[in-house]
Amino acid sequence: MVTAGRTLAQVSEASLLAEIFPFFPAREGVLVGPGDDAAVLVSGGSVVVTTDAMVRGRDWLDEWSTAADVATKVFTQNVADVAAMGATPTSLVVTLVADPATPADWAVEFARTLGDLATDAGVAVAGGDLSSAPSGTVMVSITALGDLRGRAAVLRSGARPGDTVAVHGTLGRSAAGLLLLQQEAGARGETDGARGACVAHHLRPVVDVVAGAAAADGGATAMLDVSDGLLRDGSRIAAASGVRLALDSALLEPDLVVLREAVGDAALESVLAGGEEHSLLATFVGTLGTLPPGWRPLGRVEEGEGVTLDGVAQQPRGWDHFAG
Amino acid sequence: MVTAGRTLAQVSEASLLAEIFPFFPAREGVLVGPGDDAAVLVSGGSVVVTTDAMVRGRDWLDEWSTAADVATKVFTQNVADVAAMGATPTSLVVTLVADPATPADWAVEFARTLGDLATDAGVAVAGGDLSSAPSGTVMVSITALGDLRGRAAVLRSGARPGDTVAVHGTLGRSAAGLLLLQQEAGARGETDGARGACVAHHLRPVVDVVAGAAAADGGATAMLDVSDGLLRDGSRIAAASGVRLALDSALLEPDLVVLREAVGDAALESVLAGGEEHSLLATFVGTLGTLPPGWRPLGRVEEGEGVTLDGVAQQPRGWDHFAG
Numbered sequence: 072m073v074t075a076g077r078t079l080a081q082v083s084e085a086s087l088l089a090e091i092f093p094f095f096p097a098r099e100g101v102l103v104g105p106g107d108d109a110a111v112l113v114s115g116g117s118v119v120v121t122t123d124a125m126v127r128g129r130d131w132l133d134e135w136s137t138a139a140d141v142a143t144k145v146f147t148q149n150v151a152d153v154a155a156m157g158a159t160p161t162s163l164v165v166t167l168v169a170d171p172a173t174p175a176d177w178a179v180e181f182a183r184t185l186g187d188l189a190t191d192a193g194v195a196v197a198g199g200d201l202s203s204a205p206s207g208t209v210m211v212s213i214t215a216l217g218d219l220r221g222r223a224a225v226l227r228s229g230a231r232p233g234d235t236v237a238v239h240g241t242l243g244r245s246a247a248g249l250l251l252l253q254q255e256a257g258a259r260g261e262t263d264g265a266r267g268a269c270v271a272h273h274l275r276p277v278v279d280v281v282a283g284a285a286a287a288d289g290g291a292t293a294m295l296d297v298s299d300g301l302l303r304d305g306s307r308i309a310a311a312s313g314v315r316l317a318l319d320s321a322l323l324e325p326d327l328v329v330l331r332e333a334v335g336d337a338a339l340e341s342v343l344a345g346g347e348e349h350s351l352l353a354t355f356v357g358t359l360g361t362l363p364p365g366w367r368p369l370g371r372v373e374e375g376e377g378v379t380l381d382g383v384a385q386q387p388r389g390w391d392h393f394a395g
Numbered sequence: 396m397v398t399a400g401r402t403l404a405q406v407s408e409a410s411l412l413a414e415i416f417p418f419f420p421a422r423e424g425v426l427v428g429p430g431d432d433a434a435v436l437v438s439g440g441s442v443v444v445t446t447d448a449m450v451r452g453r454d455w456l457d458e459w460s461t462a463a464d465v466a467t468k469v470f471t472q473n474v475a476d477v478a479a480m481g482a483t484p485t486s487l488v489v490t491l492v493a494d495p496a497t498p499a500d501w502a503v504e505f506a507r508t509l510g511d512l513a514t515d516a517g518v519a520v521a522g523g524d525l526s527s528a529p530s531g532t533v534m535v536s537i538t539a540l541g542d543l544r545g546r547a548a549v550l551r552s553g554a555r556p557g558d559t560v561a562v563h564g565t566l567g568r569s570a571a572g573l574l575l576l577q578q579e580a581g582a583r584g585e586t587d588g589a590r591g592a593c594v595a596h597h598l599r600p601v602v603d604v605v606a607g608a609a610a611a612d613g614g615a616t617a618m619l620d621v622s623d624g625l626l627r628d629g630s631r632i633a634a635a636s637g638v639r640l641a642l643d644s645a646l647l648e649p650d651l652v653v654l655r656e657a658v659g660d661a662a663l664e665s666v667l668a669g670g671e672e673h674s675l676l677a678t679f680v681g682t683l684g685t686l687p688p689g690w691r692p693l694g695r696v697e698e699g700e701g702v703t704l705d706g707v708a709q710q711p712r713g714w715d716h717f718a719g
Contacts, residue, residue, distance in 0.1 A: 102441060102548065103480070103548050103550065107480065107548075107550055107551055107619075108445060108475075108476040108477075108479040108480055108551075108618075108619050108620060109443045109444060109445035109476045109477055109479070109480045109482070109539075109541070110443070110444050110445065111441055111442070111443050111444075111480065111482075111543065111548045112441060112442050112443075112444065113440070113441055114438040114439065114440060114441050114442040115438065116437070116438060117426060117435055117436060117437055117438050118435070118436050118438040118442050118540070119433045119434070119435050119436075120433060120434050120435075120436065120486070120488055120521060120522065120538075120540065121432060121433035121434070121488070121522060122488040122489075122490055122522065122523060122524050122538060123524050124490050124492055124524050124526050124536075125526075126492055126526050126527065126528050126529070127529075128529055129526065129527050129528070129529075130526070151432075152432040152433045153432075153433055155432040155433070156427070156431065156432055156433045156435065158433070158435075162444070164444055164445070164446040164538055165446075166446055166448050166536055168448055168450055168492075168534055168536075197444060198444065198445060198446065199446060200446050200447050200448050200536070202448050202449075202450050202453065202454070202534075203450065203453050204450050204453070204532060204534065205450070205451075205452055205453075205529075205531055205532050207529055208528060208529050208532045208534075210492055210526075210528065210532075210534060212448075212490055212492075212524070212536055214444075214446060214488055214538035215433075216442070216444065217433070219435065224426065224427050224431075224435045226427065226431055227431055227432075294432075295431075295432050296432060
């Protein structure tokens with residue numbers, strides 16, 4: 072590798088690209104890949120598009136997150152947004168804006184991991200952009216595209232009284248993992264048990280790329296991915312749909328069992344307010360017992376507004392990008 | 396305006412978005428716009444996608460460029476890439492990653508200009524992302540989508556001996572404008588004559604969003620936009636197509652007349668090596684006289700390699716993002 076042990080400033084753009092391009096193999100559905108002015112992709116009657124960036128020092132710390140971790144997180148954030156529309160992720164473009172003093176190996180590891188994740192998920196890396204940034208700044212951004220394959224998009228606004236509220240995946244693990252990293256110097260290396268699972272989820276959240284489309288086929292009426300916390304994201308569905316989401320704490324028990332072991336008393340708050348989880352939260356027509364595989368109930372949709380837990384109104388809490 | 400006179404840190408993300416969203420009106424072809432997990436767009440059988448970022452201090456200086464200038468430049472860069480495939484730009488998503496100390500007015504002016512440009516060009520602003528950055532960093536990025544509307548994409552590899560080399564738009568003005576800005580403190584305010592035209596082109600390059608599709612319909616065999624200079628970009632067509640581009644200096648005269656007035660002896664080098672122009676460079680089947688409206692000949696395609704000027708081989712020269 073010409074890049075080994077060097078900074079981005081010490082390798083040419085061309086040699087870096089030559090090392091990175093093989094991680095992004097040609098795929099079915101890509102008519103023109105990286106290397107021309109733009110990529111050209113096969114498309115159905117509609118295209119789903121979303122974009123999400125991560126910034127070093129804000130969205131990750133180098134002390135905790137490797138380049139592979141960052142690639143996993145930014146991939147999952149974007150692909151989960153596509154899946155949450157009921158679409159199948161098909162392709163992405165990627166941007167790296169980095170201080171020239173950044174090790175070239177960081178960029179190579181980032182690209183290799185992104186290529187591996189995309190390949191495993193059947194997603195094409197169709198293009199990208201590389202720019203230099205002021206000292207200290209490293210930013211990665213993805214725009215992901217998806218295909219609804221004839222389905223109607225599942226919006227946040229479709230929940231109706233009588234629907235079941237359900238989740239695909241875990242809740243609270245990312246927040247609990249962050250708490251462990253903040254509290255304990257050695258938490259980064261923890262791999263076993265509940266604590267290891269939480270730290271791993273915070274650093275490398277995963278998403279089932281077909282769960283969103285399966286939910287759409289299985290009667291999902293509203294859906295999003297949990298990026299800002301169950302209460303805050305749930306209140307978004309409630310507001311957009313003009314309904315109340317009535318959660319049942321007994322149905323959160325599978326998450327709480329793990330989180331009590333990992334973070335004790337912070338378990339409930341992690342489940343209710345923890346962001347960056349990227350599990351899918353949806354409402355489904357009808358009552359329990361009719362959910363697609365991998366989904367489990369959390370409560371039901373009622374007339375009203377906001378989110379309740381065991382009948383008690385909950386204040387949404389979460390994250391603002393610029394404030395404080 | 397709640398944002399007037401404040402920094403991004405002093406306004407909430409929600410209030411900033413509330414002020415920005417009206418600049419991005421609903422458009423035909425947008426099934427789901429900003430506000431859900433992802434946007435959903437009507438699409439033909441294929442979708443063209445490209446992404447390009449700009450970083451303060453690298454790609455623009457606040458002393459020279461307003462937020463409106465930056466919006467114009469990043470819009471043009473992306474839309475020109477889509478047009479250069481022979482496609483019609485249809486939509487975009489936009490990312491702003493900014494130091495919280497950035498004036499909120501900067502973000503609002505950026506968004507307003509982007510919305511105006513997109514509206515004029517028939518391009519939908521379908522979504523975006525907003526993140527905070529380390530002190531001093533401001534970065535904007537666009538991913539633009541386009542529709543080939545049944546056409547085959549015009550690649551860099553399709554030029555054949557006997558084709559005509561042609562350009563749509565100007566050459567060298569952006570480089571000449573940069574030179575004027577670097578040499579003279581007051582050049583930013585210059586608006587008249589050749590010098591004003593060059594400064595304006597550097598700060599606010601424009602693109603004809605339909606020229607690329609019209610070229611594809613008019614027999615373009617290879618095409619790209621001039622982002623790194625006539626010689627460097629011309630050599631890319633030559634290499635991808637396995638041909639020589641033979642340029643005729645007499646045909647550069649319309650550009651040279653203006654540039655001599657603006658930058659004197661630097662005129663020829665500006666035309667040959669000046670980047671960021673974003674005019675379209677293409678090859679067309681056949682000889683002079685058959686070009687679509689707005690295109691003018693620069694020379695012809697021959698057997699061989701590289702780029703020549705009046706028969707003399709030219710060394711491509713240009714720009715590397717991380718080096719020096």
